[in-house]
Amino acid sequence: MAQNPQLFPxxxxxPFYAELFVLARDGVEFEIDKIPGxxxxxxxxxxxxxxxxxxxxxxxxxxxxxxxxxxxxxxHSEKFNQPIFHCNNISGHVEPVIPENExxxxxxxxPFKILFKEGGCGTFVxxxxxxxxxxxxxxxxxxxxxxxxxxxxxxxxxxxxxMMRHAYVDPNDPTKxxxxxxxxxxxxxxxxxxSQGDTTM
Numbered sequence: 001m002a003q004n005p006q007l008f009p010x011x012x013x014x015p016f017y018a019e020l021f022v023l024a025r026d027g028v029e030f031e032i033d034k035i036p037g038x039x040x041x042x043x044x045x046x047x048x049x050x051x052x053x054x055x056x057x058x059x060x061x062x063x064x065x066x067x068x069x070x071x072x073x074x075x076h077s078e079k080f081n082q083p084i085f086h087c088n089n090i091s092g093h094v095e096p097v098i099p100e101n102e103x104x105x106x107x108x109x110x111p112f113k114i115l116f117k118e119g120g121c122g123t124f125v126x127x128x129x130x131x132x133x134x135x136x137x138x139x140x141x142x143x144x145x146x147x148x149x150x151x152x153x154x155x156x157x158x159x160x161x162x163m164m165r166h167a168y169v170d171p172n173d174p175t176k177x178x179x180x181x182x183x184x185x186x187x188x189x190x191x192x193x194x195s196q197g198d199t200t201m
Contacts, residue, residue, distance in 0.1 A: 002097060002193065003035060005055060005069040013048055013055040013069070021050045023127060025175045027118030030056040032068055034108040041065050047114060049128060051135065052152065056114075070094040070112065071152030071193070072135045080125055089115040090128065097152055097193045122170025123177070152193055 006014040015021065025047045033040045043058040043065065054070045071094075078092035091114075096107040116124070 002069040003065065004067050007057060007067060011046070011057050013050075013057070013067070015050070016052055019050050019052045021048060021178050022131060023049050023124065023175050023177045025049075025116075025124050025173075027116075027174060028056075029115040029117050030058075030068070031113040031115070032056075033111045035065065035110070038063060038065060044117070047124075049124075049131065051131070054128075068112075071097060072132050073139060073152050075132060078129075078132065080129070087115050087117055088121050088125075089113050090125065119174045120170050120172035121175075123173040123175040127175075127177075 008014060013021075027044075028047050029042065029044050030047070031040065031042050035041050041062055043056070043060070043062045045056060045058040045060075048055045048057065051072075053072055054075070055067060056070075057067045058065065074095040074097065076093055076095070078090060081089050081091055083089075092112055094110050094112055096110070098104055098107055
């Protein structure tokens with residue numbers, strides 16, 4: 001994962017080569033813990049889901065936190081929760097993207113939660129679980145915790161077209177599904193998870 005990944009001026013994440021954005025969901029609250037220098041952070045904003053990662057983009061920065069990037073191959077223990085007195089949510093853990101010359105012991109696993117505060121989640125939840133399972137199957141990596149130096153961009157090779165053709169759209173869920181890729185006018189693409197614009201954890 002990376003705190004504050006590169007974004008376009010409109011808030012859309014700058015894509016990697018071969019990355020395809022599947023959906024965007026506004027009106028979510030995002031909680032992430034064990035952020036260096038901040039501890040636990042809560043913010044409202046938009047979740048973007050692609051064939052490589054989930055990216056939360058805050059509608060208003062919280063301190064120096066404005067976005068958070070979670071590679072799908074590094075997410076584990078994900079669970080859909082339907083509490084009686086609170087809103088539906090997805091909880092889980094994400095492992096850090098560790099540079100090859102760094103020690104794994106210096107990096108924390110981050111617990112996260114995505115809370116659906118506005119509208120249903122009948123489109124987002126099945127697409128999220130189908131996509132993450134497809135990525136794991138295709139990459140033959142369904143272990144509970146990933147290898148410390150696994151390349152998160154391997155997920156970009158996962159074929160998602162067939163899954164998207166059969167996606168169920170819940171009319172009560174304000175999720176936006178991308179039938180074509182956003183920001184087609186931009187040729188800007190990232191080649192690696194580690195760049196000077198990121199604060200990589």
